[in-house]
Amino acid sequence: MSLWTWVTIFILSCQYSALPPDNLSDSLLKRISGVYRRMCHAAMRAGRPPDSAALVAVTKYFPIDVVSAAVDLGLRVLGESYVAEAAAKREQIQQDNPLSTISWHMIGHLQRNKVKKAVSVFDCIHSIDSAALAGDVDSYAGRAGKTLDVLIQVKLSDEDTKTGVAQVGVFELAGRIINNHKNLNLIGLMAMPPFFEDPERCRPYFRRLREIRDTLGSRGIPLRELSMGMSNDFEIAIEEGATMVRVGSEIFGER
Numbered sequence: 001m002s003l004w005t006w007v008t009i010f011i012l013s014c015q016y017s018a019l020p021p022d023n024l025s026d027s028l029l030k031r032i033s034g035v036y037r038r039m040c041h042a043a044m045r046a047g048r049p050p051d052s053a054a055l056v057a058v059t060k061y062f063p064i065d066v067v068s069a070a071v072d073l074g075l076r077v078l079g080e081s082y083v084a085e086a087a088a089k090r091e092q093i094q095q096d097n098p099l100s101t102i103s104w105h106m107i108g109h110l111q112r113n114k115v116k117k118a119v120s121v122f123d124c125i126h127s128i129d130s131a132a133l134a135g136d137v138d139s140y141a142g143r144a145g146k147t148l149d150v151l152i153q154v155k156l157s158d159e160d161t162k163t164g165v166a167q168v169g170v171f172e173l174a175g176r177i178i179n180n181h182k183n184l185n186l187i188g189l190m191a192m193p194p195f196f197e198d199p200e201r202c203r204p205y206f207r208r209l210r211e212i213r214d215t216l217g218s219r220g221i222p223l224r225e226l227s228m229g230m231s232n233d234f235e236i237a238i239e240e241g242a243t244m245v246r247v248g249s250e251i252f253g254e255r
């Protein structure tokens with residue numbers, strides 16, 4: 001392993017050394033450091049700096065004490081799929097940890113009738129999947145005096161269950177957001193490949209999302225972030241260029 005890995009692991013273990021020795025924290029600590037270690041290795045295999053992908057810890061369906069323990073351990077970016085659930089957790093976590101700044105990311109499909117609430121709860125939305133939704137989020141963000149980071153969710157397969165913008169529509173939606181929606185800060189693209197037992201089969205999907213991002217760049221829309229990879233496949237996603245991985249069960253266990 002390179003020096004960078006050891007430095008990263010050392011820094012992580014310092015942050016965690018002042019923990020209360022209860023079981024929940026202990027087991028979370030093991031799982032989180034395991035995920036970080038695998039993230040570092042995957043990045044280095046791809047010739048990238050070990051910390052070049054960020055961990056979005058997906059806390060959906062997990063109770064507040066688990067989320068709270070994760071925050072105590074130093075996690076600062078949390079992913080949720082449901083607006084009401086995230087709102088309740090955010091309020092509680094803010095009360096319990098008034099000094100920590102947590103970034104709340106919406107990773108699930110956002111229904112248009114939940115946009116107003118979502119804008120007040122989330123700092124980043126990964127799942128912008130239509131021009132109408134982008135317009136709604138922009139106007140509520142404007143009214144709230146807030147700028148939101150957003151990603152366009154791209155539909156990479158024909159599965160009915162997956163939401164997202166078809167590949168051919170991504171350039172137009174990106175341009176529309178950049179030109180017309182001044183309360184949105186378009187930072188990247190997000191995708192969810194179909195589920196495969198063998199995560200290696202996700203690789204072509206991840207690669208395609210990166211290619212779409214690179215094509216946008218060559219057409220004058222440079223985007224930094226690729227949100228791709230979950231518990232089952234985050235290492236492959238990082239090898240293919242992910243800058244944000246959304247990991248739930250690998251940290252918190254089965255839901």
Ligand SMILES: *Cc1c(COP(=O)(O)O)cnc(C)c1O
Nearest residue numbers: 058081107230231246247248249
């Ligand atoms: C639930 C969820 C995740 C996390 O899934 P795990 O398999 O638990 O890591 C990531 N992204 C999205 C969009 C999700 O809904």
